Amino acid sequence: MGFTRGFQGRRRRPDDERLPPGQYDTGDDWPVLTAEATPHLDTADWTFTVDGLVEHEATWTWDEIHALPASTFEGDIHCVTTWSKLGVTFAGVSVDTLLAAARPLPSATYVLARSHTGYTTNLPLADVTDGKAWVVWDFAGQPLAIAHGGPARLLVPHLYFWKSAKWVSGLKLLDHDEAGFWERNGYHDRGDPWQEERYQGD
Ligand SMILES: Nc1nc2c(c(=O)[nH]1)N[C@H]1C(S)=C(S)[C@@H](COP(=O)(O)O)O[C@H]1N2
Numbered sequence: 001m002g003f004t005r006g007f008q009g010r011r012r013r014p015d016d017e018r019l020p021p022g023q024y025d026t027g028d029d030w031p032v033l034t035a036e037a038t039p040h041l042d043t044a045d046w047t048f049t050v051d052g053l054v055e056h057e058a059t060w061t062w063d064e065i066h067a068l069p070a071s072t073f074e075g076d077i078h079c080v081t082t083w084s085k086l087g088v089t090f091a092g093v094s095v096d097t098l099l100a101a102a103r104p105l106p107s108a109t110y111v112l113a114r115s116h117t118g119y120t121t122n123l124p125l126a127d128v129t130d131g132k133a134w135v136v137w138d139f140a141g142q143p144l145a146i147a148h149g150g151p152a153r154l155l156v157p158h159l160y161f162w163k164s165a166k167w168v169s170g171l172k173l174l175d176h177d178e179a180g181f182w183e184r185n186g187y188h189d190r191g192d193p194w195q196e197e198r199y200q201g202d
C-alpha cells in the first residue's frame with residue numbers, strides 16, 4: 001500500500017523486476033561466449049586506440065590507460081542467449097574519458113568497437129557516452145579473466161552483452177552505422193534488452 005512507504009526512500013528492485021523480458025538469472029555462474037580463439041595478450045604491448053572521425057587520434061598503453069581517472073560500474077548484464085547476471089562490479093575507465101581525449105568531430109554519430117582478435121560490434125555514439133560505457137580490466141576486485149576478455153574489454157551494460165567486445169583494442173568514430181560481427185550475422189543493430197532487440201527486425 002502506497003501510503004506505508006513513508007521515508008524509507010527508494011527500495012532496491014526485487015531481482016525478478018531487474019530481469020528484462022525473456023531473461024533468467026544465471027546466479028553465480030558466468031557463461032563464456034566466444035566466437036574466435038581466445039587470445040593471450042601481453043599487457044607489455046597492449047594498446048587501446050580511438051580513431052576515425054576525431055580531432056586527435058589517441059592511443060594508450062596499458063600503463064597510460066591505468067593512469068586515467070578510475071571508474072566503476074555496479075549493476076546487471078544481459079546476454080542475448082537469455083542469461084542475465086545481477087549485481088556485478090567492474091572497474092576500469094569511462095569511455096567518456098577516452099573520447100574527451102580524442103575529441104569526436106560533430107559528424108561522428110556511431111562507433112565501431114574492435115578487438116585485438118578482429119571481432120567488431122557497432123553502437124550509436126550516444127550509447128557509449130554520458131556514463132554508459134567503460135573499458136574494464138577488473139571484475140569483482142580481481143583482474144578480468146582472459147576468457148571474459150582480459151586483460152581488458154568493453155562494457156556497455158545497458159545493451160545485450162555481445163556489444164561488450166572482449167579483448168577490446170579500440171573504437172572508430174563513424175558518421176554512419178557499420179554492422180559488426182554478430183550484426184552481420186543476424187543480430188540487432190542496437191540490442192536493447194528491455195525492448196528485446198535480439199535479431200534484425202525485432
Ligand atoms: N571478442 C569478442 N567479444 C565478445 C564476444 C566474442 O565472441 N568475441 N562475444 C560477445 C557475446 S555474444 C557475449 S554474450 C559476451 C560474452 O562475454 P563473456 O564470455 O565474458 O560472458 O561477450 C561479447 N563479446
Ligand SMILES: [Mo]
Nearest residue numbers: 079080081162
Ligand atoms: Mo551473447
